[in-house]
Amino acid sequence: MTTVLDPTSxxxxxxxxxxxxxxxxxxxxxxxxxxxxxxxxxxxxRIEEKLTGLGASVTRYIKxxxxxxxxxxxRHEIAASCDAVIEALAD
Amino acid sequence: xxxxxxxxxxxxxxxNGLVAIVKEDCPTCVLVAPVLADLADRASMTTITQDNAxxxxxxxWVVHDHDLAYSWFHDIDTVPTLLRVVDxxxxxxxxxxxxxxxxxxxxxxxxxVDLPDWRPGCGSLSVDPxxxxxxxxxxxxxxxxxxxxxxxxxxxxxxxxxDRDWSDGLPVVPPTEARVLRMLEGTTRAPDExxxxxxxxxxxxxVEKIAINAVMAGCKPDNLPVVLAAxxxxxxxDFNMHGVLATTMDVGPIIIVNGPITSEIDMNSGGNVxxxxxxxxxxxxxxxxxxxxxxxxxxxxxxxxxxxxxxHKIGLAFAEDEAGSPWTSLAESRGFDADRxxxxxxxxxxxxxxxxxxxxxxxxxxxxxxNYLKTNLAPKMAMMETLLVIGPEHMSRYRDAGxxxxxxxxxxxxxxxxxxxxxxxxxxxxxxxxxxxxxxNTIGKFWPGGIHVVHAGxxxxxxxxxxxxxxxxxxxxxxxxxxxxx
Numbered sequence: 001m002t003t004v005l006d007p008t009s010x011x012x013x014x015x016x017x018x019x020x021x022x023x024x025x026x027x028x029x030x031x032x033x034x035x036x037x038x039x040x041x042x043x044x045x046r047i048e049e050k051l052t053g054l055g056a057s058v059t060r061y062i063k064x065x066x067x068x069x070x071x072x073x074x075r076h077e078i079a080a081s082c083d084a085v086i087e088a089l090a091d
Numbered sequence: 092x093x094x095x096x097x098x099x100x101x102x103x104x105x106x107n108g109l110v111a112i113v114k115e116d117c118p119t120c121v122l123v124a125p126v127l128a129d130l131a132d133r134a135s136m137t138t139i140t141q142d143n144a145x146x147x148x149x150x151x152w153v154v155h156d157h158d159l160a161y162s163w164f165h166d167i168d169t170v171p172t173l174l175r176v177v178d179x180x181x182x183x184x185x186x187x188x189x190x191x192x193x194x195x196x197x198x199x200x201x202x203x204v205d206l207p208d209w210r211p212g213c214g215s216l217s218v219d220p221x222x223x224x225x226x227x228x229x230x231x232x233x234x235x236x237x238x239x240x241x242x243x244x245x246x247x248x249x250x251x252x253x254d255r256d257w258s259d260g261l262p263v264v265p266p267t268e269a270r271v272l273r274m275l276e277g278t279t280r281a282p283d284e285x286x287x288x289x290x291x292x293x294x295x296x297x298v299e300k301i302a303i304n305a306v307m308a309g310c311k312p313d314n315l316p317v318v319l320a321a322x323x324x325x326x327x328x329d330f331n332m333h334g335v336l337a338t339t340m341d342v343g344p345i346i347i348v349n350g351p352i353t354s355e356i357d358m359n360s361g362g363n364v365x366x367x368x369x370x371x372x373x374x375x376x377x378x379x380x381x382x383x384x385x386x387x388x389x390x391x392x393x394x395x396x397x398x399x400x401x402x403h404k405i406g407l408a409f410a411e412d413e414a415g416s417p418w419t420s421l422a423e424s425r426g427f428d429a430d431r432x433x434x435x436x437x438x439x440x441x442x443x444x445x446x447x448x449x450x451x452x453x454x455x456x457x458x459x460x461x462n463y464l465k466t467n468l469a470p471k472m473a474m475m476e477t478l479l480v481i482g483p484e485h486m487s488r489y490r491d492a493g494x495x496x497x498x499x500x501x502x503x504x505x506x507x508x509x510x511x512x513x514x515x516x517x518x519x520x521x522x523x524x525x526x527x528x529x530x531x532n533t534i535g536k537f538w539p540g541g542i543h544v545v546h547a548g549x550x551x552x553x554x555x556x557x558x559x560x561x562x563x564x565x566x567x568x569x570x571x572x573x574x575x576x577x
Contacts, residue, residue, distance in 0.1 A: 001241055001242065001243060001244045002241075002242045002248045002265060002267060003239050003240065003241050003242070003267065003268065004239075004240050004242060004248075004252070004265050004266050004267055005235065005237040005238070005239065005240070005266045005267075005268060005271050005299075005303045006237050006238040006239075006240050006303075007237075007257055007266060007300065007303045007304050007307060007381070007385040007386070008257070008385045008386060008388075009289075009292060009294030009295070009296070009300070009385075009386045009387075009388070010237070010238050011294065064566070065562070065566035065567070067331065067334040067338065067561075067562045067566050067567040067568075068331055068333065068334045068566075069333055069334075
């Protein structure tokens with residue numbers, strides 16, 4: 001029998017559950033996060049129109065750079081002020 | 092016959108008085124077996140036997156060193172060794188067989204009168220190269236804290252490591268405790284020291300975990316300090332390993348090593364410098380990528396979203412040819428003294444060759460280099476970043492003309508100021524390009540400070556290499572240098 005040492009971190013990153021899916025968008029605040037890739041705004045403008053038409057209010061956010069994870073403060077702000085978030089990946 | 096009860100990590104005191112350490116698998120020990128019995132009888136000597144418990148015979152004066160604890164802790168290199176022991180510790184020792192010396196040592200005359208006067212001893216089992224790692228693990232009081240994973244005897248251990256998803260696709264060396272312990276001898280840093288927090292899982296990585304992955308990559312212990320420094324460098328916020336991993340581009344960390352350590356660990360800075368065939372070059376870069384994979388959890392299809400990847404994402408590390416360069420080294424140009432050993436990590440895609448076999452002046456060669464670099468990444472891309480690996484024959488043009496690094500960079504950059512009208516969207520019938528607002532101006536192909544230069548390659552061949560970069564600083568990845576701590 002060979003015994004080897006575990007090369008991993010021996011832990012899985014903490015998993016957070018998603019909030020329950022809303023039954024209706026009426027009256028909800030939806031965050032739209034632009035990751036600042038070209039033409040992400042085109043996509044999000046259209047989404048905003050659709051969401052507003054369904055009775056939701058929309059708040060727009062933008063990441064400083066698509067190349068890095070969203071800053072923790074921005075994530076916190078979105079979590080604190082929105083009921084749901086849509087993140088746009090575009091090119 | 093007596094036997095030590097259990098293996099433990101404590102140093103066992105030796106029996107007081109005269110002690111001989113022997114093994115049956117040693118012709119000299121076999122030769123002196125009658126002498127051992129004679130001395131047991133005439134001088135109450137104890138004989139400690141390493142291999143066969145019944146050698147030289149079954150008797151109350153023979154002790155079996157079954158786990159080699161006596162031999163290991165009392166530094167026995169040779170058998171037979173005679174010891175004089177006071178309070179459990181040897182105060183004198185004598186190796187091999189020489190009648191006069193044995194008689195003087197024991198104070199007993201007429202020893203082994205039928206034997207030859209002199210015979211050299213053999214190596215002690217406790218220093219047998221095939222056993223020392225195992226013995227070191229047994230007695231060192233291992234402080235390694237990683238989970239032990241048992242691989243069944245009937246399981247193919249190489250396949251078992253693949254099954255656990257610990258490999259980059261190539262076989263990995265099973266990281267046994269003995270191998271990891273040996274790897275850790277390559278550094279003075281404590282196994283439990285946290286070196287970095289590895290993206291994307293943001294997991295703490297200790298010296299021990301890096302040593303495990305270095306074993307798997309095939310590193311030698313003296314490579315470990317380089318791997319440690321490189322892991323530290325890529326896990327900085329500046330280098331942005333999360334983004335480097337998550338991008339759909341082909342990039343990965345490229346590791347350039349400078350300073351005295353490169354020759355000490357036989358890194359390649361010459362022929363085939365970016366290719367295969369040198370153990371340190373091949374395994375250091377691979378170890379760093381295995382840390383990202385195994386500790387950080389960064390795997391293709393997971394957070395690694397690269398559309399094509401690149402062969403160099405298996406790992407790429409190489410040394411700069413400093414001795415053959417007329418210029419300051421990359422590390423010196425980044426503020427480190429030449430006598431320091433450093434790693435510099437830069438995020439880039441795969442290298443492409445630059446061919447110029449006819450330029451005899453630095454002016455011609457530099458212009459041609461600039462023309463070539465205008466297509467780096469894509470002709471419409473500007474304010475980018477590149478790494479140039481200038482080959483020795485190209486470098487000789489600059490040496491002969493007395494150009495230094497600063498002169499080269501200034502001249503090169505002057506040829507890389509591009510007309511934005513050629514680069515805006517739609518120009519040349521190509522949709523890709525800069526926003527229209529950039530029209531009517533000039534712009535650098537590379538941002539100021541975005542050209543990194545290293546001297547390396549084989550002595551023959553009028554070639555250099557250029558790497559394409561990624562999102563330049565501060566938004567993407569910042570070239571980062573760390574000093575190597577031994």
